[in-house]
Amino acid sequence: MGYTGKVRPGGPADVRELPRLTIRKLSVSEMHNNVYLLSCRATGEQLLVDAADEPDRIMQLVAAGGGSLGTVVTTHQHWDHVRALPDVVARTGARTVAGREDAAALPVPVDVEVDHGDRVSFGAVDLDVIHLRGHTPGSIALAYRDPDGSTHLFTGDSLFPGGVGATHYPGQSFEALIADVSARVFDVYDDDTWFYPGHGDDSTIGAERPHLPEWRDRGW
Template sequence: MIVKGLTVGLLQENCYIFGCSRTRSAVIIDPGDNARAILRLVEQQALRVEKIINTHAHFDHVLAVPAVRAATGAPFLLHRAELPILHDLPNRVRLWLDMDVDPVDDPDDFLEHGQIIQVGDEALEVRFTPGHSPGHVVFVHHAGRQVFAGDTLFQGSIGRFDLPGADGPTLLHSIREQLLTLPDDYAVYPGHGPATTIGYERVHNPYVGERASLR
């Protein structure tokens, strides 16, 4: 197993490269910006990118998708419910960053809850976790006891739910049903900020932890 992360873009988004050490197959999770740095890391690790898989379609997670897809030929996968978010990307970038960007083309295929993404000898389970966005998913690597959580669960926090298509109660339910049901020692690699663990957030998270006020 190979896991490499790098923080990209103005919103400091965490992109992850997940690969198989034997076959050198890899997927790129949430290429949000700076395609050159992402591709350089792939080359340094001598990996072959087979898929681009996204937790969701907010612009800070997908801006590098076109360049990475063009450079690698890898298909882009996303949950179908994220299409409205993806299609609104130019408007969101203009609103947030006062910049004009081209649209990102539709995915080559769609992710589904319970789907297994094979990466050489490794496997990622797709879990549907809406709330931060309507089609958000997370990727769970059970063999390595880790979850790539996108913008659901952060160290001491949770994803925003004041954005178009978001819903707070839905997000809390997703975290409790799809993340906090994992064992305590699972590492959580979020879309922003430092890594944490399921066990730490189960106790200390002010939104979903044992002493949380939002229930």
């Protein structure tokens, strides 16, 4: 069977093979956090998106990728996305990357603080940084523009199938998040762009685009 993006806590990873990049998706914890391991097929170098929980399972995922882990990117500061971060970094020595406005809140020092329009590279793979304000001040998404196909976005908790991330807690802003998601995601990326959220199933920009007016009207 091909990649579906449907994973469950305690279950196996789902694997997507692109011409130049392998994507492994794993669900951890009772909160169904998604962890993504990206492996450069040319060099074997690897990057992890969100060391959310269950460090032993994350290390098994890294081993399945066949290479060392050189970089861990944290999409945002919330506790459920960083529980395994200290352990994974201690075991691998990976450099840490996070959005500038969230970096100080992480449980490990951040080696590279990024802003909108920056690039994170590993092996022969480049990822564009998209700053999406509103869920947290420094939330980021990562865009892989596949030279051989469509774009792949790793959106953290800023964009899900069915809406943007939660904005009902103090310090959050639906207006800021819907504005950034509209201008920096939907206005930039084609309908065949596939996105991978911080929890649950994946979707495409095309599947979600018709619902933007509904999201704006309901305010969440």
